[in-house]
Amino acid sequence: MISFSIKKYIIHKPFLFLILLFSSAYTQAQFFPVKHYPKDYFIYPVDARISLAANFGELRPNHYHMGLDCRTNQVVNRPVKAAAGGYVARVTVEPFGYGQAIYINHPNGLTTVYGHLNRFFPALEKYVKEKQYQQEKWNVDLHFPPGLFPVKQGQFIAYSGSTGGSMGPHTHFEIRDTKTDKVLNELLFGLPIPDKVPPTIVRLAMYNREKSTYSQSPEIFSLKKVGGDYTTIESIIPVHANKISFGISANDKQSGSNNPNGIYEAVIYLDNVPLSAFELDSISYAETRYVNAHVDYKTHAAGGPYIEHLSRLPGYPQGVYKDINGDGVIELHDFEIHHVRVVVKDPYGNTSVLNFKIKKESPNEDPDPVANNKAIEFQTGQVNVFENQHLQVYLPPATLYDSVAFSHSEKISDAPDAYSADYSLLSGLIPSQDFFTVRIKADKLVLENLKDKMLIKQSWKGKSEVSKASHNGDWYTAKFNNFGDFELIADDEPPVIRVDFQDGANISSYHTIVVTPTDNNHVIKNFRAELDGKWLMFTNDKGRKYIYYFDGHCPRGTHELKISVQDEAGNKTEKNYHFTR
Numbered sequence: 001m002i003s004f005s006i007k008k009y010i011i012h013k014p015f016l017f018l019i020l021l022f023s024s025a026y027t028q029a030q031f032f033p034v035k036h037y038p039k040d041y042f043i044y045p046v047d048a049r050i051s052l053a054a055n056f057g058e059l060r061p062n063h064y065h066m067g068l069d070c071r072t073n074q075v076v077n078r079p080v081k082a083a084a085g086g087y088v089a090r091v092t093v094e095p096f097g098y099g100q101a102i103y104i105n106h107p108n109g110l111t112t113v114y115g116h117l118n119r120f121f122p123a124l125e126k127y128v129k130e131k132q133y134q135q136e137k138w139n140v141d142l143h144f145p146p147g148l149f150p151v152k153q154g155q156f157i158a159y160s161g162s163t164g165g166s167m168g169p170h171t172h173f174e175i176r177d178t179k180t181d182k183v184l185n186e187l188l189f190g191l192p193i194p195d196k197v198p199p200t201i202v203r204l205a206m207y208n209r210e211k212s213t214y215s216q217s218p219e220i221f222s223l224k225k226v227g228g229d230y231t232t233i234e235s236i237i238p239v240h241a242n243k244i245s246f247g248i249s250a251n252d253k254q255s256g257s258n259n260p261n262g263i264y265e266a267v268i269y270l271d272n273v274p275l276s277a278f279e280l281d282s283i284s285y286a287e288t289r290y291v292n293a294h295v296d297y298k299t300h301a302a303g304g305p306y307i308e309h310l311s312r313l314p315g316y317p318q319g320v321y322k323d324i325n326g327d328g329v330i331e332l333h334d335f336e337i338h339h340v341r342v343v344v345k346d347p348y349g350n351t352s353v354l355n356f357k358i359k360k361e362s363p364n365e366d367p368d369p370v371a372n373n374k375a376i377e378f379q380t381g382q383v384n385v386f387e388n389q390h391l392q393v394y395l396p397p398a399t400l401y402d403s404v405a406f407s408h409s410e411k412i413s414d415a416p417d418a419y420s421a422d423y424s425l426l427s428g429l430i431p432s433q434d435f436f437t438v439r440i441k442a443d444k445l446v447l448e449n450l451k452d453k454m455l456i457k458q459s460w461k462g463k464s465e466v467s468k469a470s471h472n473g474d475w476y477t478a479k480f481n482n483f484g485d486f487e488l489i490a491d492d493e494p495p496v497i498r499v500d501f502q503d504g505a506n507i508s509s510y511h512t513i514v515v516t517p518t519d520n521n522h523v524i525k526n527f528r529a530e531l532d533g534k535w536l537m538f539t540n541d542k543g544r545k546y547i548y549y550f551d552g553h554c555p556r557g558t559h560e561l562k563i564s565v566q567d568e569a570g571n572k573t574e575k576n577y578h579f580t581r
Helices: 013-027 122-135 288-294 297-301 369-373 448-453
Strands: 009-011 052-054 068-071 079-081 086-093 100-105 110-115 117-120 140-143 156-160 170-177 200-208 219-226 229-232 237-239 243-251 265-270 273-279 321-323 330-332 337-345 351-360 384-387 391-395 408-411 422-425 436-441 454-460 463-468 470-472 475-480 484-490 496-499 512-518 524-531 546-549 558-567 572-580
Touching (some): 086 122, 454 475, 512 558, 524 546
Parallel strands (some): 237 351
Antiparallel strands (some): 079 156, 117 156, 200 219, 243 330, 337 351, 454 463, 524 558
């Protein structure tokens, strides 16, 4: 195969005949390594009708969906089975994420993961609970040696549920490379999930790549079907820039399901020459936030649809992308008609094709806002710094996916606990891969008793988060990975604790004790419960309420329950309750 080593794919009429000579060599090319995954090693892991609520690579806020969401007939407590023989290597329990999850290592070097579980099989359930009491922690990450909990293919390992970040009953299922911990596309393993449905291509987007993707809104083109393939409503798309790129909105479905899931692969061609491609397989959790560079983050964050870039943004390592001839950005140097083809596939090889034409026209008058306003432009792949007398911002090299004109503004904060102005840094429409540092100088005296109670608060469109700030003199520092509005605040208000019974009550008829702590900044950092001086385990699924389910750790009789809660600033509340059962 002949490959090109130019940075961008440039159309220049005198050399077009050479391109056409090479085009046939690329038409059936395999741009990604051929998969040699075992096709009949794993069985479907849930005792329920085979149906998916989500697939691998489906687009989610700040991450790719990293597995299959297997439906459980819309109920919890369906049996979950080991997809192959091996041993339980790990168990995690957490309020968000996969809730209660099992990891099984297999002899072929792969690991399967089963998430959002309700209960483990009895021996494992007992062992995990013992470890939780030993460690005095409900949320645990336990690792096991090979001989402790061996399992056979099809063996019952848990009941399905909806724990953690789940919005409804299902089981999350993954297949990982044990050595690298990269998650593999489960639909490439021959699981009995029928699919003869090709992907649906919904819309086309075009970007002017002479400027940042974050300083524009894409041109959107509606599509129609002609002869089985998609094409644009416009017969020829006029181009008013020298450099352009494209994105698509697309989805995929399995046979017998109307649920729109994510696509697997897309390749863009110009005049039959492949430029760039992406394929959603073999992604680690360290890489999953790069979904914010794969999609047009700004458009989606502003309330628009997901659009997947067909060219790699400069701040995204190749990752899921393959640079074939350049990076998918097209440079037009003539005024001829050119043909663009986008080929979209699912893991089963079902294929949809989008064909359209482009033609360069005279450029629109679109002055560069950076040049005209003398704005600071933050670049990818380098340290970016802004500072003035009251504010400092430090972005590590891996923070940005595309260049962006740095903008900031300030206004007087109306918050009674504010110790600074309210600073707007860029916008919540700009994504960040890495954590960046924000330093704010207090604009009024911080009393000594408050210096260790200071927070920096980030907010955007009604959502907020706080981070405890370290201090050096009058400067306070914290790290974030979302842009928006920032202000320095003091927090000396302790959390509030509520329980679901009156102090001294007889709760013999109760099956649980429910504790609901609240905080003025909505962060409960530490929670501890003791019954008669001994640690008592409360679950915290989804981070809302803390629940104790009565068991042998609370026998009949009169008891004292001590609850201790701490917030992000370090404020602590303790309460003692008495009850009889």
